[in-house]
Amino acid sequence: MTKSNDVFSRIDTDLNTTSSKQLIEQQATHWLLIQDELDLEQKVQFEQWLIIDPEHERIYRRLEDALSLVEQVPVAQSSDPEMLVEQLKSSSKVTMSTDESAANNHIYRWFAVAASVMLIAMLGWFGQEPQGASPVIAQQIYQTETAQVETYQLVDGSVVTLGPDSKLLVSISNQVRSLKLLSGEGYFDVVGDKARPFIVSSGQVAITVIGTEFNVRFNPSSIQVAVAEGQVEVELQGKHAKLQAGEVIFADNSRGLSQVTPIDPTLIDDWQQGQLIYQDAPLGHIVAQLNRYYAGQIIVVGDNVEQLRVTASFSTQDIPSVIQDLAAMLSLEYTQSGDTWLLTKPAMVKTN
Template sequence: MTKPNDVFSRIDTDLNTTSSKQLIEQQAAHWLLIQDELDLDQKAQFEQWLIIDPEHERIYRSLEEALSLVEQVPVAQSSDPEVLVEQLNNSSKVTMSTDKSAVNHHVYRWFAVAASVMLICMLGWFGLEQQEVSPVIAQQIYQTETAQVETYQLVDGSVVTLGPDSKLLVSISNQARSLKLLSGEGYFDVVSDKARPFVVSSEQVNITVIGTEFNVRFNPSSIQVAVAEGQVEVELQDKHAKLQAGEVIIADHNRGLSQLTSIDPRLIDDWQQGQLIYHDAPLNHIVAQLNRYYVGQIIVVGDTVEQLRVTASFSTQDIPSVIQDLAAMLSLQYTQSGDTWLLTKPAMVKTN
């Protein structure tokens, strides 16, 4: 079991964390609070945090803008953030009447950031309601390379196995466990914790569990979720489906949620055993997974070829042989140039 690529230290804050979006808001508020105190390493961490997800920078800049507005309000007139909001609403520009140097700068900035968050909430910039506070976040990025499979233990005791060429962002607080699969495939063995639902998101798909084992796989334009133990709920575009052990579903960005189908739970983590098992799978989905195990590139030419269906099992140890087997099975032609392979329909032969 390898150590995670821990690019973020633990963060203490007093703001709410009950969803993935709220986790980002909590982190943004923390960074804004300590912005004037960052050393070089912390500044590098902050820049890394900003670029991980466009939503990070969007929320941080919104909070930064709100802070600039709050700092125009005469703090000496009130210690109540709601009064500050009222003052701000009554005056678009107020001259600061309190000498900041006369008060502790850190306390002042904490108050200003807190007032900014309340301002944003009350003006509907985030569209969220204030809830109970939740200190402490642990955030890591886990990433694998081509043909690499790694297993990681999270701070809550859950275990994640990432397939090749995969990237996972993990944010865990004392009220929420939010993970974002950015690419590739992951198998999740989740420690049960009813007070902290375990939520895995991937593009527009959300998978919520309490304690279970399940697999999430990136496919072209869709996400596949398969449950080995327990139960999960999958959400896509306001549509919901509950999966039991031995069930699989496809969340397609264009077609929505598929019908539930059965799968042998023993086959869900086949790729961890060096095997790829497919049942009536489209060729483009298979090739997308094969490319995560291959240092070169496999290209399928033609929409009709991409949608050819395959039921078969392959070893991940010899991808070129798998390509040749697929070509023979589907009566396709393969062309190799270095580490690049093309799968196409056979050329038509003219006869006299």
């Protein structure tokens, strides 16, 4: 009899290993295991994972169907994943369990999901390809930590540099190169391939290119797209805009696409050189980027303080000094408590 640890050792949730098919199976299993425990942010991540590739949803739904079959086996007899599968195979009539507490038990769910993986592997459901589907050549998740900048070469030869605290999903098939920037910032140096468009999405924004260099920055309230070379097309809510080299646009879900404006090319990849250069940028966007370089937290407090505009250059090597410089520049007060900094308007001075 297989012990639970042996079974769950097969459910590898390390998303940076194995083949693309196995990777999706592992991701689907991971999401199903924690489905009842997702917080709001995780639910958003799950939905994004589900829609990034049709193969994600196909495999996840197969696993979900198998779990629903397994959960119909009487709980009292379900102490082992292999036993669950055997009971399901040998039962001519399956009875729904009435033991709600046991059916929702976390440990039981682990057994049930493990049994579901075994069942669909036995039935060959994972391997069934949908008609007309383009097989995924490579799929990967890239993620950086606070203050970490990393460069990755994709299987098509394109190069992606991720800024700190960033997460990128990459799915490449014979027909399309699809990337999803879930957080942070990425600089993309794209190898031209007319047969396979290179599409980067972030939030509801989609950026389509053939061969170019551009930067995408995930801001709190908008997505910034800046082009260093070539041309890209940005789409949001059915509206489209084309950007040439040396142009930038902001895409906001509530306000749509901004006007395309010129940008100094040195501003586009400044962060790769350890510099943050801002030209009439709102303080809120600057603080959001600084927080990706800082192990603590920077908080802006006060009406309209986040909208204060800044034109300046800072080094990423000494974030506390940057905070103090910002405070002096904008006539703000700063308060430090451990690794947390508050930027606020000066307190009103009462006079008699």
